Amino acid sequence: ETGVTQTPRHLVMGMTNKKSLKCEQHLGHNAMYWYKQSAKKPLELMFVYSLEERVENNSVPSRFSPECPNSSHLFLHLHTLQPEDSALYLCASSPQGSGRTDTQYFGPGTRLTVL
Amino acid sequence: KQEVTQIPAALSVPEGENLVLNCSFTDSAIYNLQWFRQDPGKGLTSLLLIQSSQREQTSGRLNASLDKSSGRSTLYIAASQPGDSATYLCAAYNYGQNFVFGPGTRLSVLP
Numbered sequence: 001e002t003g004v005t006q007t008p009r010h011l012v013m014g015m016t017n018k019k020s021l022k023c024e025q026h027l028g029h030n031a032m033y034w035y036k037q038s039a040k041k042p043l044e045l046m047f048v049y050s051l052e053e054r055v056e057n058n059s060v061p062s063r064f065s066p067e068c069p070n071s072s073h074l075f076l077h078l079h080t081l082q083p084e085d086s087a088l089y090l091c092a093s094s095p096q097g098s099g100r101t102d103t104q105y106f107g108p109g110t111r112l113t114v115l
Numbered sequence: 116k117q118e119v120t121q122i123p124a125a126l127s128v129p130e131g132e133n134l135v136l137n138c139s140f141t142d143s144a145i146y147n148l149q150w151f152r153q154d155p156g157k158g159l160t161s162l163l164l165i166q167s168s169q170r171e172q173t174s175g176r177l178n179a180s181l182d183k184s185s186g187r188s189t190l191y192i193a194a195s196q197p198g199d200s201a202t203y204l205c206a207a208y209n210y211g212q213n214f215v216f217g218p219g220t221r222l223s224v225l226p
Contacts, residue, residue, distance in 0.1 A: 004158075006158075040218075041218070042119070042204075042215075042216045042217060042218045042219075043159075043204065043206075043216040044216075045213050045214060045215075048213060056213060058213075088156070090158055090159070092158075092159075103149065103161045103164050104149070104159075104161065104214070105161065106151075106158035106159040106160070106161075107158050108157050108158045109156070109157065109158050111156065
C-alpha cells in the first residue's frame, strides 16, 4: 500500500466513548500532521509531529490526544467529545517537516460523527 | 496572524472554458503558497507549490501565479473539463504559523 492511509474511514461515537484514529504513511516522510475540517470552516491545523516529536499544538482541547510512536504512524485518541467535534479529520505527511519547501500529502480522512 | 481568503466561493462554467481562481493572504511574509484539490468527502491532493522566490508554477493545464507584494495568488485552469469539478484550496505557509488554508472555491464544470 502506498501514500497516506487512514482508518477508520467513518466513525460514529457517543460523547462518553473513547476511540482512536489511525494514520500511516508509506512515503518515508519525517513529519506528520492532523487537521480538522468542519462544515463551512477552513481546514484547521491541530498537531504537527516532526521526527516523532510534537512541534506544534494549535490550541486543541485536551479531549484530543495525539500520539506518534514512530515516523510512519500517527494516532489521534478521542475521549468525551462534543457534537461540535463532528468533522472530517485529515492526516498528512511531508518529507522534512519544514513547510518552507515541503509539499504535504494527505490521507482520505476519517468522517467522525459525535452523537 | 495570517488570514487566507478565496473568491469566488463557488463557480460553475461550461466545459472548455478557461477560468481563474483567486486566493488572497494578509501577511505577505510567506515562504510558499500551495494549491490543493479536494473531491467530496475525500482528502486533499497537492496541485502546485510556489516558493516565495518564484512567480509562477505550471503543471499541465494548471498555472499558478504568486504576487507577494499584493498578497495574491491565482490558479488558472485552461480548457476546463468535467473531471476538474472539485473544491480548490490554497494554503499559505508562514514560518511559525505553519500552513493556513483558505475556505476554498467549489468548481463545477458542466458537460
